[in-house]
Amino acid sequence: MYCPKCGTENPDDARLCGSCNWVLTGTSITARKPDAKTSGLAIAALVLAILSLFTCFVTAIPAIILGIVGLVKIERSAGQLKGRGLAITGIALPAASLPLVALLMGILMPALARVRMIAYRMVCGTNMSGLGKAMLIYANDNNDVFPSPSNWCDLLIEYADANNVMFRCRGGSDGPCNYAMNKNAEQLGPSASADMVLLFETEPGWNQSGGREILTTDNHQGEGCNVLFVDGYVGFVGTEDINDLKWTDEQGD
Numbered sequence: 001m002y003c004p005k006c007g008t009e010n011p012d013d014a015r016l017c018g019s020c021n022w023v024l025t026g027t028s029i030t031a032r033k034p035d036a037k038t039s040g041l042a043i044a045a046l047v048l049a050i051l052s053l054f055t056c057f058v059t060a061i062p063a064i065i066l067g068i069v070g071l072v073k074i075e076r077s078a079g080q081l082k083g084r085g086l087a088i089t090g091i092a093l094p095a096a097s098l099p100l101v102a103l104l105m106g107i108l109m110p111a112l113a114r115v116r117m118i119a120y121r122m123v124c125g126t127n128m129s130g131l132g133k134a135m136l137i138y139a140n141d142n143n144d145v146f147p148s149p150s151n152w153c154d155l156l157i158e159y160a161d162a163n164n165v166m167f168r169c170r171g172g173s174d175g176p177c178n179y180a181m182n183k184n185a186e187q188l189g190p191s192a193s194a195d196m197v198l199l200f201e202t203e204p205g206w207n208q209s210g211g212r213e214i215l216t217t218d219n220h221q222g223e224g225c226n227v228l229f230v231d232g233y234v235g236f237v238g239t240e241d242i243n244d245l246k247w248t249d250e251q252g253d
Contacts, residue, residue, distance in 0.1 A: 003024065010024065036081055038086070042067065042070040043083065043086055046086045046090040049067070061094070064091050067088070067090035070083065071087045124169040127166045130162070135156070135198065141159065142159075146185050149207075150209065177205060177206050180205070182247060183209040184196075185197075193246065193249050194229060195230070200245075201217075201219050211247050217242070
């Protein structure tokens with residue numbers, strides 16, 4: 001017989017329900033089996049599976065998990081739960097879409113990586129522009145002479161309100177500073193040739209100075225590097241144009 005309260009099947013001669021201890025009366029013996037309920041997990045799996053088509057498959061994995069759990073509960077419910085078809089659909093729909101997700105990710109990931117690289121390049125240029133302004137502030141306060149290449153980082157922090165963020169390129173290796181000062185800029189100020197290199201990208205370090213020999217394009221996937229010129233302009237110089245950079249005040253005159 002079935003318990004009229006919880007629907008659990010009990011032996012015909014039972015007087016108490018083995019599940020809820022409900023007293024089984026004579027009318028309970030002839031009570032029909034309660035109607036099966038639709039599994040809430042199966043319904044949720046189907047809803048999430050449908051939503052996954054409109055949310056870039058964000059809800060696909062939860063739909064599969066709920067569908068599997070729902071199927072297990074339906075099988076163990078002894079007919080008290082239904083919705084096997086809903087659960088199976090909740091599992092099959094996102095599972096069938098996973099190859100499409102993999103294909104889309106294969107297309108989008110290179111594009112996203114490219115966007116991130118361009119963003120790093122722009123932030124790097126902004127930081128270098130900030131250092132250029134700090135250079136001019138220092139020169140204005142020191143007889144139109146740029147900081148000494150031997151300790152230019154320290155001098156900009158101490159006398160020109162530069163901060164540590166300005167010295168970092170997000171695309172480069174971790175380090176205190178991803179830039180170097182043109183060693184030939186010592187004793188030169190804003191009156192030097194406008195197109196002469198003042199700062200450029202290099203490997204991580206501090207108070208670095210030099211020339212073409214320590215310039216690096218690794219911070220931007222080998223495509224080039226940001227360069228700060230004496231006139232304060234910051235430009236991204238492609239690898240093919242690096243050899244044309246002006247490193248001395250007389251070069252090219």
